[in-house]
Amino acid sequence: MIVVEDLVKRFGRQTVLNNVSLSCRVGDCIALIGPNGCGKTTLIKSLLGMVVPDSGLISFENEPIKRHWKYREKIGYMPQIGRYPDNMTIGQVLDMMIDIRKSSSRKLDEELVEAFGLNDLRQKRMRTLSGGTRQKVSACLAFMFNPPVLILDEPTAGLDPLSAEILKEKIQKEKAAGKLVLITSHILSDLDELITSIIYMQEGKVVFHKGIETLYTETGCDRLGKAIAAIMRNS
């Protein structure tokens, strides 16, 4: 569904993405893992067209995304740090996004809005929100339009245990519905039950892209954290 070929991105002299190639299919739930600053967020932002790569090709459903924008209707994106206009209230942000993105064919998915209890906070201004509440707004927006692809950048960072659990259940449910889910996270224990394969990145390169079962048999571990630690030690 998403294919990336030889993607290169430089910020000044620093090469953030160095010949990244990968492919994701429908129904996958992929964890994007790697040390800080290895280019995960840049890769995700390139998929969304927020960062324009220097060279290489990204295609979405066999269509190159360069200069296209329609494909983003099929993506729900939850940013690492959700930044919203300070003067708007939660309700206004939600209504605005619905107004901009709504298509009559798809029904709105407001499960998370209810589960997080955001309807009681509709009058609060974005400026006054805590990091966790902001994160909840981002999560609601990502799932709201029922997109076939979900891209979640550190979804559980900053959420309290209860909300993190709600979010994980929601991801589980969408995965079962056959959606492509791409998650980055440093909390590997969160990913254990969710994912089907792993992309491990280091210094702007994809080190490997493997199914989780293969990874476990190769390393002889049965937990994600241990398996990744074993790999990092060996390299």
Add this chain to the structure above:
Amino acid sequence: MKKIIKYVIIDILRSRIVIGFTLFLLLLSTSVFLLEDNSAKGILSLLNVVLIVVPLVGILFSSIYVYNSAEFLELLVSQPLRRRSIWLSIFLGLSVSLTLSFLVGAGLPILFFESSATGLLMVISGALLINIFVAIALLITSLVRDKAKGIGVVMLLWLYFSLLFDGIILFLVFQFSEYPLEKALIGVIALNPIDLSRILILLKMDVSALMGYTGAIFKDFFGTPFGIIFSAISLFIWIVIPVWLSVRRFNKKDL
């Protein structure tokens, strides 16, 4: 695209600065006309407000607005929207609200107290000027990432257009006073929208005699239909080119 323009305008109105600017202009222009017994004098006093203050507010407000909307832009870019329409909506939102503010604040009093061709010309050129400076602000904000640096550049540009350019022209005219520069000056003046508007309005006021021989040359050129069309096109180019360049830049920008 209409929806984004709507949200941009709502956002601008919520900040109340534009409303304050409208009231300021309204108060200023009405009191100028009420204090002067001759409305032509009032127009002359307002000329400097239109040529100096209006561009300053236009360029400063727009650039600060775009820098402060960085989050909003980031949010929109990750949505299924064309980048070009996001950027043009920001331009149109700023342009509509500031033009309206100018028309209500300065346009209405001018047309009420001095409903002549001069008054009309002043309102039209003021409205064009504010759009030109919104366009220039958008170009700078798309090029310069850092807010403090960007606002510095914007202030320098405003200073250049309203003061430095005149100084350079004066210097050139004195240096080359032996040569017949008057015709060439017409072309050079089109490089500065503020000067172009000032000359158009002054000529309409029939004070061109004060400008000596150069004034006569200007009158010969800008007084003709061709001259008017030339200036109108120049002013429009001053809006279109910066906006076009900024759209191209924004299309390739990393957010």
